[in-house]
Amino acid sequence: MTGVPLPGQGDRAQAVRAMFDRIAPTYDLLNRVMTLRVDQLWRRRAVRTLRLAPGEKLLDVCAGTMDVSAEARSQYPEALVVGSDFSLPMLSRGAQKTGLPASAADALHLPFRSGAVDAVTVAFGVRNLDSHEVGLAEMARVMKPGARLAVLEFFRPESTGTRAFHGVYNRLALPVMGRLLSADADAYRYLVESMERFASLPEFVDSTRRAGFRGVKGELLFPGVCGLVTGVRA
Template sequence: MTDYSKYEINNTDPHDKKRYVRSMFDSIVPTYDVLNRVLSLGIDRTWRSSLVAMAGSISGRRVLDICCGTGDLTKELAAAGADVHSLDFSFEMLKKGTAKGWLTGKNISADAGMLPFNDNSFYMLTIAFGIRNIPDVDVFLAEALRVLEPGGTLYILELTRPENAFVRFFYNLYLTKILPFVGGTLSGKRQAYRYLAGSISTFLDRATLVERIKEAGFAQISFKSKTLGTATIYLCSK
């Protein structure tokens, strides 16, 4: 099987990975939204809607959408009445989200490992398909805990490797062959989609991520598996 663990960057150097991730996401902005729909068969929308539904009543609540991309989740949070702030490392993603009208205007380009907000600033944090791109997950979790209000919740939506062996076989086939080929062909950015495939296949498994969240100091953690275990929503309460 193809080794996607190196992504053609120095994966042991957080600063190198940060530079690569920012440049890579800036480069795929023109086709990002279309390819998200195509490569997920539209299921990514259902997962985001599930996250918002799990959050319950958030009308008037201050929410930070981290790694917001072009604003898919921000849009749904705002539609639920939340006072949404949106943060992404890629300025080009924010520009496109603003042009689409999906970002609320409270947008900032910043590092998820150095959140530019005071302690206890938000009722809720969300991060969809972004945590695997953060070089130091522990630093991010510490920052998330810091800016959450007491009793607040961090929701993490991330792609995961299915535990069922039969499902995992076809998932790995899709991940290592189909996703890089289709994404790379349609976007013209083959290296970017090789990275994306690798970032999924080598990210922390569910049990390890839950343990890291506990070690960060979150009081309560639960999760819900989606679509045969190909995605997971984690609920992490301060």
């Protein structure tokens, strides 16, 4: 077990933020090593679904070091891209790396007016919220009707085979990499255990529909592990 409470274990925002503050310096490197850079392909795929027109506004929620924001800027140079996150060490790295605007904000209380944005992305963020249902409702609030949502996440694997593979990879490979590359192996244990406690892809698709999105689709990008959920604000 980790020191950071897991999904469903109550109010954990402070512990989650402190954890991301600690791992910010090694976050990008670990992501690339743990996924062999496939994480960037997942972000590219998610951003491609948004089809942003020139001048449209994209809010990257739980932006962390702003890799999704950077991808959006590269695919849509004329869109207005803003990253937001509640961990300043993560976000300031992102703002420095991308040169894009960034807003320090809790995803459950976004400091934007209702109907302000044309698209929202969240990559590997919803699993960390105290309530992903409240997070989805808050994103829906700041989106215009017709605005596009793309959520990337490590959902709870469902089939016995993928659960077994997942268990072995997560329990053997990830902690070793975490220990080698980061001073905070505990944080990487959290990333694994929170995945196993989070919603499955079909459960999250249902939550997204209930939060006011239509045309919601869920697709696995990596068998049983990484999923992409897209939808349109009704």
